[in-house]
Amino acid sequence: MAILEAQSIIKQYRQYDTVVTAVNRASLKVEDGEFIAIIGSSGSGKSTFLHVMAGLIRPNYGHVLIRNNDITKMSPDELNRFRGQFMGMVFQKHNLIPQFTALENIMIPTVMLNKDEYHFEEHLKKLITTLKLSDRLNHLPSELSGGQQQRVAIARAMINRPQVLFADEPTGNLDRANADEVLDLLLQTRELIGQTIIMVTHDLSIAEKADRIFRMDNGELRLYRDRDGRYMDIK
Ligand SMILES: Nc1ncnc2c1ncn2[C@@H]1O[C@H](COP(=O)(O)OP(=O)(O)OP(=O)(O)O)[C@@H](O)[C@H]1O
Numbered sequence: 243m244a245i246l247e248a249q250s251i252i253k254q255y256r257q258y259d260t261v262v263t264a265v266n267r268a269s270l271k272v273e274d275g276e277f278i279a280i281i282g283s284s285g286s287g288k289s290t291f292l293h294v295m296a297g298l299i300r301p302n303y304g305h306v307l308i309r310n311n312d313i314t315k316m317s318p319d320e321l322n323r324f325r326g327q328f329m330g331m332v333f334q335k336h337n338l339i340p341q342f343t344a345l346e347n348i349m350i351p352t353v354m355l356n357k358d359e360y361h362f363e364e365h366l367k368k369l370i371t372t373l374k375l376s377d378r379l380n381h382l383p384s385e386l387s388g389g390q391q392q393r394v395a396i397a398r399a400m401i402n403r404p405q406v407l408f409a410d411e412p413t414g415n416l417d418r419a420n421a422d423e424v425l426d427l428l429l430q431t432r433e434l435i436g437q438t439i440i441m442v443t444h445d446l447s448i449a450e451k452a453d454r455i456f457r458m459d460n461g462e463l464r465l466y467r468d469r470d471g472r473y474m475d476i477k
């Protein structure tokens with residue numbers, strides 16, 4: 243069953259009298275539990291498309307269905323609640339709050355949830371152990387390395403056990419060894435939940451670990467490598 247379906251998404255940015263078509267009729271159907279990577283050159287529209295699918299930007303045209311709920315039709319309040327319940331996001335710039343400790347940053351998404359129904363202590367422990375953050379919880383972001391900050395951002399995105407995790411260059415500012423480690427930890431963390439991942443990356447060796455790879459070119463999305471490892475013939 244498809245957990246997410248993006249249908250003919252168009253997103254244009256207007257600046258003065260110029261219009262940039264950042265996403266041009268992009269469609270994507272993602273199966274439950276799939277790991278999708280989106281590659282493409284800088285400015286090709288990857289972040290914009292990811293933000294539309296994650297409900298952070300409204301498209302000019304097209305629909306995004308998550309478990310058959312059309313998020314493009316939801317009111318801002320409805321969408322906020324839905325996002326808090328089903329979706330997690332790791333941003334291109336990690337967006338940690340500088341005055342909050344690592345632990346406080348991780349806990350931000352739980353503020354919106356009903357604590358009587360949602361018990362996160364056990365999950366929090368597992369996340370922190372898997373992401374190797376146990377001895378860094380009381381540090382401020384400025385006191386953490388780039389890789390540690392990224393792991394905090396991943397823990398924050400995972401704390402609500404989202405069914406779909408969106409990640410925008412989660413390993414972007416890390417060196418090879420750290421990038422591989424953060425991805426491994428992300429995939430291990432995913433096994434705690436069994437969730438779907440949609441990840442933007444310019445790192446092909448990271449993208450290769452996905453079930454399918456798509457490529458964004460000038461706002462258009464095309465399949466680049468299928469589930470059986472076959473590469474498509476795209477110029
Ligand atoms: N808020 C905005 N206002 C105007 N134009 C924007 C805005 N955000 C993005 N754009 C433009 O839309 C296009 C796609 O940008 P986007 O950030 O989606 O690309 P990207 O593929 O994520 O690039 P990168 O790999 O550098 O992160 C670019 O031409 C960019 O300049």
Ligand SMILES: [Mg+2]
Nearest residue numbers: 288289290334
């Ligand atoms: Mg981007």
